[in-house]
Amino acid sequence: xxxxxxxxxxKRLLIDGDGAGDDRRINLLVKSFIKWCNSGSQEEGYSQxxxxxxxxxxxxxxxxxxxxxxxxxLREMENYEKIYKxxxxxxxxxxxxxxxxxxxxxxxxxxxxxxxEYDALAKVIQHHxxxxxxxxxxxxxxxxxEHLSHIKESVEDKLELRRKQFHVLLSTIHELxxxxxxxxxLSEVEDAQETIMEADPKP
Amino acid sequence: xxxxxxxxxxxxKFLAAGNNYGQIAIFSLSAALSSEAxxxxxxxxxxxxxxxxxxxxMVSTDRHLLSAGDGEVKGWLWAEILKKxxxxxxxxxxxxxxxxxxxEINALLLIPKENSLILAGGDCQLHSMDLETGTFTRALRGHxxxxxxxxxxxxxxxxxxxxxxGAVRLWDLRTAKEVQTIEVYKHEECSRPxxxxxxxxxxTDSDWMVCGGGPAxxxxxxxxxxPTTVFxxxxxxxxxxxxxxxxxxxxxGCYVNHWQLSGELKAQVPGSSPGLLSLSLNQQPAAPExxxxxxxxxxCRVDVFTNLGYRAFSLSF
Numbered sequence: 001x002x003x004x005x006x007x008x009x010x011k012r013l014l015i016d017g018d019g020a021g022d023d024r025r026i027n028l029l030v031k032s033f034i035k036w037c038n039s040g041s042q043e044e045g046y047s048q049x050x051x052x053x054x055x056x057x058x059x060x061x062x063x064x065x066x067x068x069x070x071x072x073x074l075r076e077m078e079n080y081e082k083i084y085k086x087x088x089x090x091x092x093x094x095x096x097x098x099x100x101x102x103x104x105x106x107x108x109x110x111x112x113x114x115x116x117e118y119d120a121l122a123k124v125i126q127h128h129x130x131x132x133x134x135x136x137x138x139x140x141x142x143x144x145x146e147h148l149s150h151i152k153e154s155v156e157d158k159l160e161l162r163r164k165q166f167h168v169l170l171s172t173i174h175e176l177x178x179x180x181x182x183x184x185x186l187s188e189v190e191d192a193q194e195t196i197m198e199a200d201p202k203p
Numbered sequence: 204x205x206x207x208x209x210x211x212x213x214x215x216k217f218l219a220a221g222n223n224y225g226q227i228a229i230f231s232l233s234a235a236l237s238s239e240a241x242x243x244x245x246x247x248x249x250x251x252x253x254x255x256x257x258x259x260x261m262v263s264t265d266r267h268l269l270s271a272g273d274g275e276v277k278g279w280l281w282a283e284i285l286k287k288x289x290x291x292x293x294x295x296x297x298x299x300x301x302x303x304x305x306x307e308i309n310a311l312l313l314i315p316k317e318n319s320l321i322l323a324g325g326d327c328q329l330h331s332m333d334l335e336t337g338t339f340t341r342a343l344r345g346h347x348x349x350x351x352x353x354x355x356x357x358x359x360x361x362x363x364x365x366x367x368x369g370a371v372r373l374w375d376l377r378t379a380k381e382v383q384t385i386e387v388y389k390h391e392e393c394s395r396p397x398x399x400x401x402x403x404x405x406x407t408d409s410d411w412m413v414c415g416g417g418p419a420x421x422x423x424x425x426x427x428x429x430p431t432t433v434f435x436x437x438x439x440x441x442x443x444x445x446x447x448x449x450x451x452x453x454x455x456g457c458y459v460n461h462w463q464l465s466g467e468l469k470a471q472v473p474g475s476s477p478g479l480l481s482l483s484l485n486q487q488p489a490a491p492e493x494x495x496x497x498x499x500x501x502x503c504r505v506d507v508f509t510n511l512g513y514r515a516f517s518l519s520f
Contacts, residue, residue, distance in 0.1 A: 110448065
């Protein structure tokens with residue numbers, strides 16, 4: 001049946017995968033052994049024996065090669081296992097480093113933010129004049145104010161004095177005017193009385 | 204179609220996207236990123252109708268998906284959604300001053316320390332809702348026009364809100380008062396009157412804040428209320444976020460822009476939509492293999508950037 005053919009082919013491939021004819025050789029060995037047992041002459045027997053020995057050594061050589069390849073494969077596997085574990089470790093290490101770096105990035109971003117906030121405020125503060133300057137200006141202005149108010153006071157005092165003096169002058173003038181007017185009036189009355197007495201002399 | 208909002212599941216393996224038809228689609232990031240991903244992995248594993256109007260904003264807690272749009276906020280269980288059971292767990296409406304028109308909710312913000320949710324939108328107020336009881340605890344008033352975006356300043360804790368009135372307001376949650384106001388359009392370094400004064404996007408890093416929209420995208424130092432860096436891009440930006448030492452922004456134009464705090468443009472990565480409205484960075488610790496940046500906007504596609512430098516592929520509604 002088809003299935004068993006499949007199995008047969010599979011088994012033959014497994015046994016004789018590299019196609020060096022080991023399977024055929026072993027079959028041939030069995031046939032030559034039988035031939036050798038049935039050999040007639042000494043020469044034929046001896047040559048058959050030689051042939052068998054050579055076939056055997058070929059088989060042994062082939063087996064030796066296969067064993068070496070098998071050993072090599074085992075050691076190769078071990079090597080790959082080792083490399084695989086190493087790579088896993090370095091992946092884990094890289095993950096940790098990434099997490100650490102992410103934390104550092106966050107920290108750096110925080111620092112940058114703080115710095116920028118500081119800069120923003122500093123810019124605004126720069127626009128305002130320096131405190132020392134302003135205080136000095138205030139002091140100078142204060143002194144000027146004091147000085148000016150002194151001047152104002154002295155001017156006002158002078159004004160007051162002048163006003164008083166003028167007042168005295170004016171009142172004196174006024175008094176004098178009054179006195180002169182009174183004198184004039186008196187002399188008018190006296191004159192008038194004199195003319196009446198002259199016009200009408202009584203005996 | 205326009206995709207307005209995104210949210211990553213608590214396990215980090217799924218992404219929810221909300222569009223202008225009121226639908227929410229759930230994509231499996233782990234399936235789309237795996238080596239055996241096929242075309243179907245880039246389609247939603249489930250799509251359901253969530254709101255009557257566009258889904259403007261979504262956030263996720265450790266078990267729920269919260270979505271908001273047409274004046275209501277709804278809660279969904281992630282575990283249920285992933286099993287394709289898409290029924291809302293609850294819906295709440297903040298106390299509006301007028302009951303005639305219901306203003307839309309543009310932004311949601313989770314306050315994990317208080318287990319509360321902040322909602323803000325068309326009625327110009329920030330409403331705070333306790334997630335356990337569902338009651339609305341405070342209403343913060345101060346904006347004179349509707350609010351576009353919210354951000355949480357964790358250290359203080361304070362909430363920042365930006366809106367159409369051009370101001371970014373900082374609110375202290377404990378005293379429920381406005382503690383700082385930055386009127387961006389009044390600063391000539393960044394104001395662009397031809398674009399308007401609206402603040403479309405906001406992000407904060409405790410000491411710093413970046414905002415943009417009508418005015419140019421600008422980095423502010425909060426304590427001194429000074430603008431320190433103006434980013435040189437003309438297109439108004441609609442979403443901005445801090446990431447490591449960069450600022451990522453997107454808006455008009457198909458690019459995701461990577462900025463350094465010094466103002467330099469480090470990279471401009473093109474996406475597949477003509478304009479982008481939302482960026483989402485999946486930083487859920489449970490799924491480091493799904494750590495991607497996703498971008499969505501004026502199209503039915505959600506771009507996935509596995510390495511921030513290029514668009515790997517797109518998911519599609």
